[in-house]
Amino acid sequence: MNQAEQFDDLLTCRLGQTQRSLEPCSVVIFGASGDLTARKLIPALYHLHQEGQMPSDYRIVGFARREKTDDSWRDELRQALDEFSRTKPVDAVVWQDFAGHLSYTRGDITEPEAFQALERQLSSYGKEPLRRNLLFYLATPPSQFGQAVEQLHTCGLLHKGGEQGWQRIVIEKPFGRDLESARQLNRELTRFASEQQVFRIDHYLGKETVQNILMFRFSNSIFERLWARGSISHVQITVAEHQGVEQRGGYYEEAGALRDMVQNHLLQILSLVAMEPPVSLDAEAIRDEKVKLLRSLRPLSQEDVARQVVRGQYFAGVVDGELRPGYRQEPKVKPDSNVETYVGLKLFVDNWRWSGVPFYLRTGKCLPVSASEVRVQFCPTPHVLFAADCGQQLDANALALRLQPEEGIYLRFNGKVPGIGVEVRPVRMHFSYDSEFGAYTPEAYERLLLEAMAGDATLFIRRDEVEAAWGIVDSIRGAWGQRPLSNREFYSAATWGPVAADDLLAQAGHAWHEPLLTNHVKKGR
Numbered sequence: 001m002n003q004a005e006q007f008d009d010l011l012t013c014r015l016g017q018t019q020r021s022l023e024p025c026s027v028v029i030f031g032a033s034g035d036l037t038a039r040k041l042i043p044a045l046y047h048l049h050q051e052g053q054m055p056s057d058y059r060i061v062g063f064a065r066r067e068k069t070d071d072s073w074r075d076e077l078r079q080a081l082d083e084f085s086r087t088k089p090v091d092a093v094v095w096q097d098f099a100g101h102l103s104y105t106r107g108d109i110t111e112p113e114a115f116q117a118l119e120r121q122l123s124s125y126g127k128e129p130l131r132r133n134l135l136f137y138l139a140t141p142p143s144q145f146g147q148a149v150e151q152l153h154t155c156g157l158l159h160k161g162g163e164q165g166w167q168r169i170v171i172e173k174p175f176g177r178d179l180e181s182a183r184q185l186n187r188e189l190t191r192f193a194s195e196q197q198v199f200r201i202d203h204y205l206g207k208e209t210v211q212n213i214l215m216f217r218f219s220n221s222i223f224e225r226l227w228a229r230g231s232i233s234h235v236q237i238t239v240a241e242h243q244g245v246e247q248r249g250g251y252y253e254e255a256g257a258l259r260d261m262v263q264n265h266l267l268q269i270l271s272l273v274a275m276e277p278p279v280s281l282d283a284e285a286i287r288d289e290k291v292k293l294l295r296s297l298r299p300l301s302q303e304d305v306a307r308q309v310v311r312g313q314y315f316a317g318v319v320d321g322e323l324r325p326g327y328r329q330e331p332k333v334k335p336d337s338n339v340e341t342y343v344g345l346k347l348f349v350d351n352w353r354w355s356g357v358p359f360y361l362r363t364g365k366c367l368p369v370s371a372s373e374v375r376v377q378f379c380p381t382p383h384v385l386f387a388a389d390c391g392q393q394l395d396a397n398a399l400a401l402r403l404q405p406e407e408g409i410y411l412r413f414n415g416k417v418p419g420i421g422v423e424v425r426p427v428r429m430h431f432s433y434d435s436e437f438g439a440y441t442p443e444a445y446e447r448l449l450l451e452a453m454a455g456d457a458t459l460f461i462r463r464d465e466v467e468a469a470w471g472i473v474d475s476i477r478g479a480w481g482q483r484p485l486s487n488r489e490f491y492s493a494a495t496w497g498p499v500a501a502d503d504l505l506a507q508a509g510h511a512w513h514e515p516l517l518t519n520h521v522k523k524g525r
């Protein structure tokens, strides 16, 4: 078997695993009264339960400061599920059964007694694995991560190395504000847990279409052979959002698009698109390649940032007949804020495969549509044959991986227009998840929770990945410094960012391609 065949074999094996067998465990959610728990975690766990994917025995314990009983927490979650479940209506019988697994412990992360109460609660579970196999989901502000881990260790619930059952910590971004704070956070987490016990979530990695990037690249020889500088002119990664910042102004003022989206989702997508084949599908092998890729990104000097990075902020505009406020008018945003709601950048991967190929990344709020897409633009053919009849501008082939919505892949190539003349026109070949596999749309959190319970870290971000990504982001932030936004850096709501974002590509004779969407999904999330 040659290497490509072995890889195909491995992929097929992985693809064949539709159901994981999980050991009994308890899931403890810190921040159990919060938004993430109600919107994402409980609906995801409910669906896993409904589909018979949870372990044969399990408990879910909510931990938060507010005074609640098991019943009042269950009632709240039931209401939240009505709103946020991906299947409606909620099945009353399934809910009853699921609710029997839920209990609540009141407590503050600063109080040792609260952790002792949690420990008592877990010890009351008869079966050993429910007391020893513990998934701690820290749905709390990052400033509390270190303390929560320390308390868990002190009260004997968290053992580094996991000789007694397994214990895992799941955390959400932001993983720090910059490289230094990310390192500090990593140090705090790994004082009482090993790196293998820390599961850092980037919910984009839980999306089917993002997972498919590797499958697509390494199981299709026709594309795999073209995946390099000789054939590819450039790559565009777009993660566009039609919504503005809305109620999240307070958080966004501290983050901005660069920290909120580029540091994590966009660089993760880039690393999957551009990484070398891993030696196996093992979590460490995949993450080794991702981190290698992030480390191959050409460092950005201050001058490079001026040339290669564009930021922007939306101002008020009329969208669908209604006036949309500008970012500075959003709740909890300073009226003179210089926070970026758009970032477009050109990066180079300085390795053998990608030398000289630009990777253009863009993300923004209040853009014309909500859509995420990777577009691989192939090199044009020589124009000699058709130039006389079709002009110099023969369309170059392109492959678009649509991550959301209308998930699918399409290939754009040239075809002859029927008739006597020589007229060439771009046409599309299209694969859609919906028509091929039916409307199977599990939420990213379902997959991620399942993987965390199974102890498979492939879809989670390793410490060195986080740190490598901050390296890039910090150099951009450093170059921006305190400089206020200039007039050229504003864009009207529902447009494709500041004009400079187009110039960024035009310098090299390239142009952004808008994700093509059917009308009815254009604006949705």
Ligand code: BG6
Binding pocket: 241, 260, 261, 525
């Ligand atoms: C989050 C960001 O990580 O991703 C949000 O904090 C953003 O600002 C969201 O809206 C986008 O996720 P999705 O899954 O809706 O594309």
